[in-house]
Every structure is written in C-alpha cells, then in structure tokens.
Amino acid sequence: MKYALIALGMLMISFTASADEGMKTLASKHGFHDTQTRLEAVLKEKGLTVFAKIDHAEGAEKAGLKMLPATVTIFGNPKGGTPFMVAAPESAIDFPLKALVWENSAGKVFLSYNALTWVVARHHIKGEDALATKLDGLQAAIAKAATE
Template sequence: MKKLLSLGAVLLAASFSVAASDGLIKYQSNYSVKETADRFESIAKSKGLTLFARIDHQKNASSVDLELRPTEVIIFGNPKVGTPLMQCQQDVAIDLPQKVLVTEDSNKKVWLSYNDPNYLMERHAINGCDEVIKKISGVLSKLSEATIAK
C-alpha cells in the first residue's frame, strides 16, 4: 500500500512539474506567457518579495527586427533569504536575486522555469546551508504551483 501511495505521489508530481538535468525545474502552465508572468509577479508581491525587474525578451528582439517566441524573465528576491546563502558561499551571488523564466515552446506549451537550488548548491560548492536551500526550494515550489493553479 505504501509503495502504491508513493508511486501515486510521484506520478502526481510528475504531471505538473519536470525536474530537468540542466539544473532547471520546470512547470507547465495552462496560461499564456504574459498571464503566467503576471500571475507569478502578483503572487510574489503578495508574499512580500521584492521584484527587481521583468524582462520581455520577445519585445526586445522585436525592437531590433528579430523574432523570438514569447520569453520573459522575472528577477525577484528577499535579502533575508539570499543573504544567509551568500554568507555560506559568496560566489552564489552571481545567481542571485532569484529568477523565473516563462517561455512558450515550439509546440505552443508555456513553461515556468527556475534554477534548482540544489543545482546551485552543487555549482557553488555550498556547504552547511541545507536549511536555507530547503527554504528557498520550498518558496520557489509554492510560488510556481500557485502561479500555474487553475
């Protein structure tokens, strides 16, 4: 019974998220890129996170007569969380503040993606910050799941 429940939990998780080997965690969204980004921004603000920038790469490409599928990046964070991580390993600052990427692929599917905090832990050889990484992972997961919820 436990195995069946565990399998069910894994299948349920896999139905809305994909952890890719490239260090990104991806969630498929049923909303457009703009609506997904708007929802993420609104939810992040409601949780007290600071939004530093929102970059519309498609718009920027268009401004120089180039084409790009809808692609937006939102840069956000909270110094109360990011600072302890940088205190563990200052080089992680190159990957902070946090970012989410919202894209439309060639099949018209929309994805919300972010750097897997565990990947950052490996990339920067972060030791002794497991609780901070766990907290960041939880926040990113909850924000993403709320964003794509129907």
C-alpha cells in the same frame, strides 16, 4: 579496453545530459500573459521584491528579430539570498532568484527556475542546506500557483 572506452563515453553522455538537473520546469494551464501576471501576483503576495523583468521577445523585436514570448523575472529578499553569498561570494551570480515564463513553438507555456539545492551544490556551500530546502519549497509553491 574497447569496452572501457565505450563505458567512459556513455558516462560522459550521462553527465552532459544531467547538466540542467537543477532547472525545474512546469507546464502552465494558462497563456503566456496570464502566467506572467499570476507569477508577479504570487511574488507580491509572498512579500518578495521584483527587482527586474527582462522581456526577451521585446528586446528581439527592437533589434529587428522575432522570437516567442520569454520573460525573466528577477526577484528575492536579502534575508534569503545573503547567507548563500556570504558563504560563497561567487554564488552571487545566481542571486537574486529568477523565474522564466516562456512559450514554445506549439503555443504551450512553461515556467522554469533553478532549484536552490542545486545552486548550493554548484557553489559547494556548506551549512545552508535547511535554508536551501526551505527556499526550494517556496519556489515550487510560487511556480505551482503561477501555472495551475
């Protein structure tokens, strides 16, 4: 019984550790502003719409707080996201797509995003695997172009 409880505890830890398995993060070879600029340029080049940018550091500053640079860019195309939302309306919480450019305390810059195959699995969406895989490839290409 003791060993069963230990095994169960280890299993629970492994599930907790994999909670963010859907988030992809790439280190950038550029500074924060250059990475953000490159991201926006690549989104435009790919014909995607930037719906909003949320500058968290700016918001913190307005509230009298300080934080390292972190900007979420919300982007997409209705042709890409709509099929998922039709299949599972609650998946709209994960659309449009988002990319986070952020800097850590050591001054290193990263770009993070959620994989579409993870979003599909999260919402138990059936029949859209090919589109999710295609959009995963697009997001990976966008992230690579912004960070390299």
